[in-house]
Amino acid sequence: xxxxxxxxxxxxxxxxxxxxxxxxxxxxxxxxxxxxxxxxxxxxxxxxxxxxxxxxxxxxxxxxxxxxxxxxxxxxxxxxxxxxxxxxxxxxxxxxxxxxxxxxxxxxxxxxxxxxxxxxxxxxxxxxxxxxxxxxxxxxxxxxxxxxxxxxxxxxxxxxxxxxx
Amino acid sequence: xxxxxxxxxxxxxxxxxxxxxxxxxxxxxxxxxxxxxxxxxxxxxxxxxxxxxxxxxxxxxxxxxxxxxxxxxxxxxxxxxxxxxxxxxxxxxxxxxxxxxxxxxxxxxxxxxxxxxxxxxxxxxxxxxxxxxxxxxxxxxxxxxxxxxxxxxxxxxxxxxxxxxxxxxxxxxxxxxxxxxxxxxxxxxxxxxxxxxxxxxxxxxxxxxxxxxxxxxxxxxxxxxxxxxxxxxxxxxxxxxxxxxxxxxxxxxxxxxxxxxxxxxxxxxxxxxxxxxxxxxxxxxxxxxxxxxxxxxxxxxxxxxxxxxxxxxxxxxxxxxxxxxxxxxxxxxxxxxxxxxxxxxxxxxxxxxxxxxxxxxxxxxxxxxxxxxxxxxxxxxxxxxxxxxxxxxxxxxxxxxxxxxxxxxxxxxxxxxxxxx
Numbered sequence: 001x002x003x004x005x006x007x008x009x010x011x012x013x014x015x016x017x018x019x020x021x022x023x024x025x026x027x028x029x030x031x032x033x034x035x036x037x038x039x040x041x042x043x044x045x046x047x048x049x050x051x052x053x054x055x056x057x058x059x060x061x062x063x064x065x066x067x068x069x070x071x072x073x074x075x076x077x078x079x080x081x082x083x084x085x086x087x088x089x090x091x092x093x094x095x096x097x098x099x100x101x102x103x104x105x106x107x108x109x110x111x112x113x114x115x116x117x118x119x120x121x122x123x124x125x126x127x128x129x130x131x132x133x134x135x136x137x138x139x140x141x142x143x144x145x146x147x148x149x150x151x152x153x154x155x156x157x158x159x160x161x162x163x164x165x
Numbered sequence: 166x167x168x169x170x171x172x173x174x175x176x177x178x179x180x181x182x183x184x185x186x187x188x189x190x191x192x193x194x195x196x197x198x199x200x201x202x203x204x205x206x207x208x209x210x211x212x213x214x215x216x217x218x219x220x221x222x223x224x225x226x227x228x229x230x231x232x233x234x235x236x237x238x239x240x241x242x243x244x245x246x247x248x249x250x251x252x253x254x255x256x257x258x259x260x261x262x263x264x265x266x267x268x269x270x271x272x273x274x275x276x277x278x279x280x281x282x283x284x285x286x287x288x289x290x291x292x293x294x295x296x297x298x299x300x301x302x303x304x305x306x307x308x309x310x311x312x313x314x315x316x317x318x319x320x321x322x323x324x325x326x327x328x329x330x331x332x333x334x335x336x337x338x339x340x341x342x343x344x345x346x347x348x349x350x351x352x353x354x355x356x357x358x359x360x361x362x363x364x365x366x367x368x369x370x371x372x373x374x375x376x377x378x379x380x381x382x383x384x385x386x387x388x389x390x391x392x393x394x395x396x397x398x399x400x401x402x403x404x405x406x407x408x409x410x411x412x413x414x415x416x417x418x419x420x421x422x423x424x425x426x427x428x429x430x431x432x433x434x435x436x437x438x439x440x441x442x443x444x445x446x447x448x449x450x451x452x453x454x455x456x457x458x459x460x461x462x463x464x465x466x467x468x469x470x471x472x473x474x475x476x477x478x479x480x481x482x483x484x485x486x487x488x489x490x491x492x493x494x495x496x497x498x499x500x501x502x503x504x505x506x507x508x509x510x511x512x513x514x515x516x517x518x519x520x521x522x523x524x525x526x527x528x529x530x531x532x533x534x535x536x537x538x539x540x541x542x543x544x545x546x547x548x549x550x551x552x553x554x555x556x557x558x559x560x561x562x563x564x565x566x567x568x569x570x571x572x573x574x575x576x577x578x579x580x581x582x583x584x585x586x
Contacts, residue, residue: 012353012442016550021529024202025232025239039552059354059387063548064529065289067206067305088358088389089289093305097210143189143319153311153319154214161315 001120002079002100004052007037007044008113011057015069015090018061024068029075036072048077053117055108056083061090070094080119082126082137084108095144096153102126102137110135167417169325170392171360174300174414178283186324186421194224195299195409196278197312198286200268200525201229201240204247206306207287211250211313219254220316226258226277227251228268231525233261236532266497266523269293269381269465274497279403280395281412285312290465290547292383296376297403298395298413303384323360323389326351327422330367332431337581339475340375341467341545341565343428344382345436349446350426356388359423362416363393367430373402374471381466382547385443435580437543438563441551449568449580459542460491460573461554462518462566464528467545468496470503472566477509479570479581480516486576491518492527492534518573530554543572 017039019032026032037044054073060083061069070093073081080100094101100121107126111117115130124137140148150156168176168183176184178192199207204227219225227247232240244261251259258277260266269290272278282299284291289303304318312318328347348355361383363376371379376393383391393399395413403411435449462468462476473495485491493513495501501523504510513520527534528546536542536555541562544554549561562578571581 014548014550016529016548016553020552021202021531022535025237025243027239027242039557059357062353062387063289063384063550065287065291065303065305066202067287067307068202071206085354085357087354087387089303089305089384092308096305096307096311141189147319153307154210154216154314157311157315158214158216 001118002051002053003118004049004079006053006055006111006113006115006117007048008055008111009040012059012062013056014063015061015066016063018069019066019072024066029071032068032072033075036076045076050077051079052077053119054078054081055111056081057108058084060086062087065089067093067097070097070099074099082107095147098148098152104135104137107135107137166421167419169360169362169420170394170414170416171300171325171362171390172322174281174283175320175322184322186322188322189319190322191317191319192283193317194285194312195282196224196226196284197309198226198228198268198272198284198288198291199309200231200288201233201244201247202231203287203306203309204250205243207309207313208246208250210307211310216314219313222255223257224316225256225313226272227256228260228265228271229262230265230267230523231529232531233265233524234522264498267465267468267525270469270496270500273297273377274406274499276403276406276408279407279409279411280399281414285309285318289384290381292388292390293377293381293465295380295383295390295392296373298393298399300390300392302390321358323358324423325360325362326356327425328361328363329365329425329427330363330430331365331427332367332429333370334430334433337435337567338433339565339567340371340378342433342436343430344379345438345443345446345563346433347428348382348386348443349436351386353385353442353444354387356383356386359388361386361388361391363391368393369396370430372471373398374469377469378466382443385547435565435568437568438549440549440560440562443549443563449578452578455578456541457489457543457572457577458540459534459536460489460569461527461534461542461544461546462569463494463496464525464546465496466547467566468494468500470500472545473500473504473509476566476570477512479567479574479584480512480518483516483574483584485517485573489573489576491573492521493518494521494526495523497523527554543569543578545569
């Protein structure tokens, strides 16, 4: 379950603006988070609070494969990202590190910046508490839920290797 | 129902008789790649998860190319982390300053990737090796760590877009123009989650360097991979390089494609992408005269020997316009050496270009050509996002080496024909 205020962005939010390359040599997630989104929203870092939710349009997270992008978003306090669609590497990266993302074009269109939104991860139901509207995100396939339930890709592989011993 | 080329490679590496679009599979990997930006993150998750060995020390490539030679202390720390990991596991293919090249030009050149392979790399432009008839895709650092630990990873089998190439490229039109045109046609998410499969008699007209450039930018259309059929040119390229047996996969005749696009190469004009998306394409005729402050010729997209030859042919007997800075970066040491032997470096330096050791540097606004507020570059690189090459109010126009060089000479966006006569 997540609940927070919404920071909303448009289509094709690329990983270069999520975390610019000039900060990719930062040593920790917290250091990356200090610069999250600054090239398109200089006030994001100042205003974001733990639990807040990011909403994007189509092709969210396109461009560079840098895993620093979902790491920076998570470290900034954002609890999950809802988008109309995700670029595939960002999608993999989020699942692999166990960071919740939800694909829901309707929610991405109708939720407004600043709305208070809650998300039930077990059902995929997204509730815009400001407008009263509810949406349902596409469920993950069982295989991907297996990775998420294991705590991410590495614990999943570790468990698999142990089982095969 | 038949399979696409990509689906056949994935099925073979998953040990399955067949796969279809949407299937989630676990496939064996022939090579796992990382660079100085992504490897340190992979090392941390690898260690945190408690892994103590890698699946195969000969099947991992660590290429320190992004911020090298190290631009600052933080970058030096990243390289040290990657170097230590390579030493700890006796990784065969560590490429460091002095032998390093830009990863996606280097790996094919060194014969570490070849036809029929299944490859992941923690760099989005890993899709480049599709030019050789491999399935090759960019992933993140956790995927890289998983690949290094297990020698396999999970994939969602992609559906495909078929791009039929017909005709022959005209003078001053190159692979870069083909891929920019295609991205303009289908958009930056036109191939999202899909493979882009190139086919048709036009493929034979494209050099390997053109194919590398085209496959390299499949990701800029959102593609999972871009892939070319294997032909005589491919076999000639891998002949004295690729160490493992070549496995040639062909798409079935009844393979299913979600979309088919035909591009007549003979009709293409030099094409550029204006800020701030690769899909924002125009022909050179539509943008002539736009002011530029900088020109960058290089990158994993266009830093190969034929790219440098195309640029040098323009610079021969000419000079970079006053007020323009032109930076030329050979993609690998072999390319650098070959350019020296052919006299291309002399041409560049005489024309007033800065020539550098191989590095990704300016492409990602890392170093070696970062721009200030209000500046604009024409670059043979692959991305023109906000702030990509420096200040958030700087701009990048993507173009081929011939267009970039002609623009550097003219001092504004121009075609080679504008310099003739």
